[in-house]
Amino acid sequence: MIKFGIIKERKNPPDHRVVFSPEGLAKAVVKFPEASFLVENSDIRGFKNETYIDKGFEVSNDMSDCDVLLGVKEVPISALISNKKYFFFSHTIKKQPYNRDLLQAILDKQIEFFDHETIVNQKGFRTIGFGHYAGIVGAYNGFRTLGLKNSNFELPKADTLLDQKALVSELSKITVPAIKILLTGKGRVGSGAKEILDAMDIREVSIEDYLYKTYDQPVYAQIDALDYNARKDGKNLDLTDFYQHPEDYKSTFMRFAKVTDFYIAGHFFGDGAPCIYTREDARSKDFNIKVVADISCDIDGPIASTIRSSTIEDPVYGYDPVTETEIDFMNPKAIAVMAVDNLPCELPRDASEGFGEMFMKNVLPAFFNNDADGVLERARMTKDGKLTERFAYLQDYVDGKE
Numbered sequence: 528m529i530k531f532g533i534i535k536e537r538k539n540p541p542d543h544r545v546v547f548s549p550e551g552l553a554k555a556v557v558k559f560p561e562a563s564f565l566v567e568n569s570d571i572r573g574f575k576n577e578t579y580i581d582k583g584f585e586v587s588n589d590m591s592d593c594d595v596l597l598g599v600k601e602v603p604i605s606a607l608i609s610n611k612k613y614f615f616f617s618h619t620i621k622k623q624p625y626n627r628d629l630l631q632a633i634l635d636k637q638i639e640f641f642d643h644e645t646i647v648n649q650k651g652f653r654t655i656g657f658g659h660y661a662g663i664v665g666a667y668n669g670f671r672t673l674g675l676k677n678s679n680f681e682l683p684k685a686d687t688l689l690d691q692k693a694l695v696s697e698l699s700k701i702t703v704p705a706i707k708i709l710l711t712g713k714g715r716v717g718s719g720a721k722e723i724l725d726a727m728d729i730r731e732v733s734i735e736d737y738l739y740k741t742y743d744q745p746v747y748a749q750i751d752a753l754d755y756n757a758r759k760d761g762k763n764l765d766l767t768d769f770y771q772h773p774e775d776y777k778s779t780f781m782r783f784a785k786v787t788d789f790y791i792a793g794h795f796f797g798d799g800a801p802c803i804y805t806r807e808d809a810r811s812k813d814f815n816i817k818v819v820a821d822i823s824c825d826i827d828g829p830i831a832s833t834i835r836s837s838t839i840e841d842p843v844y845g846y847d848p849v850t851e852t853e854i855d856f857m858n859p860k861a862i863a864v865m866a867v868d869n870l871p872c873e874l875p876r877d878a879s880e881g882f883g884e885m886f887m888k889n890v891l892p893a894f895f896n897n898d899a900d901g902v903l904e905r906a907r908m909t910k911d912g913k914l915t916e917r918f919a920y921l922q923d924y925v926d927g928k929e
């Protein structure tokens with residue numbers, strides 16, 4: 528029997544998400560009879576303690592007899608229990624300076640640590656994450672920004688609504704003018720954003736039609752890296768070539784920027800890839816985009832107007848392409864930018880349901896099949912007070928040398 532603990536989130540501002548919803552946990556115990564689950568008492572979770580109790584789970588303040596503790600965001604050092612196995616997002620694998628102490632403490636406390644971000648399949652692709660929900664909330668927030676900027680409709684903030692169904696219901700009440708909407712990215716975020724566009728019955732059109740036809744209704748196109756980049760030598764190679772040799776490519780995004788009114792950015796931006804649009808591009812008379820929902824949210828990166836991230840409390844700011852500075856987004860000169868970097872927090876219940884399903888499918892089996900597919904082996908960052916081989920590159924960071 529392995530005892531899993533669903534821990535309380537302790538970050539500020541509070542994060543209402545959880546690895547398993549009550550419903551998700553109920554499914555997990557049926558599927559894995561050798562697993563038992565204890566839920567930590569929490570008054571900030573998107574699901575009440577009573578809902579877990581109603582499904583037959585114990586809620587406790589003491590998690591010390593669990594074997595494996597499951598959380599979402601960073602656990603404060605003072606709350607880490609020594610010699611346990613832990614799963615959470617530690618934000619350490621890119622040597623983030625603000626979490627160095629946390630990784631040091633994980634090692635000092637002899638914790639066997641698995642980061643949700645390091646859970647990958649044999650091909651190295653991540654199998655769990657919140658990206659899909661970021662896409663859903665990001666697209667919704669983008670429409671909310673569009674309504675505010677053009678003063679033609681008002682949508683409530685996503686975090687005041689219960690779930691995805693409620694978001695879609697609000698969107699069904701608005702009339703979107705005959706604009707062109709561009710979505711970059713066909714991964715998790717892209718699929719979430721597309722789900723919203725499709726739920727709104729916005730017509731998807733081909734790239735050719737998007738670029739050259741006019742419509743009397745709103746339309747969208749979803750594009751990937753080879754649609755907005757081209758090899759400098761004119762050769763047509765595949766996406767893998769782009770991922771491996773981004774320096775051989777240049778952006779062709781301006782052909783889209785010319786005709787797009789509202790841009791939803793949901794791509795991943797790799798090191799060395801060309802800027803999607805530069806500050807100079809944004810100043811060009813051909814640049815038509817007035818609203819950007821930047822879900823990818825790389826600061827000072829490929830999307831020049833994203834000069835900072837924004838918050839759930841204050842999600843929209845304006846970018847003046849002429850002065851390259853922030854201004855009121857309602858100023859007619861401004862490109863309105865929504866760049867919230869923790870979007871899934873606005874939809875905690877659905878995001879938790881989805882995350883639990885992925886965790887149950889891709890991680891839990893490994894505990895009961897002797898890690899046959901190597902899931903735990905690949906994801907394990909620390910053991911017995913040491914970094915594992917795969918994560919040995921973090922040694923200098925942990926030692927405070929970088």
Ligand SMILES: NC(=O)c1ccc[n+]([C@@H]2O[C@H](COP(=O)([O-])OP(=O)(O)OC[C@H]3O[C@@H](n4cnc5c(N)ncnc54)[C@H](O)[C@@H]3O)[C@@H](O)[C@H]2O)c1
Nearest residue numbers: 658661712713714715716752794795797822823868869870
């Ligand atoms: N704002 C938020 O709250 C939030 C939440 C989750 C994810 N994100 C961000 O959204 C972005 C997309 O995440 P995702 O989960 O959809 O990623 P994904 O791997 O599922 O999809 C990536 C997409 O980007 C394209 N791409 C372009 N260049 C690439 C490259 N060099 N390497 C890999 N893919 C490349 C891929 O072809 C694919 O269409 C990430 O940057 C992620 O950090 C933001």
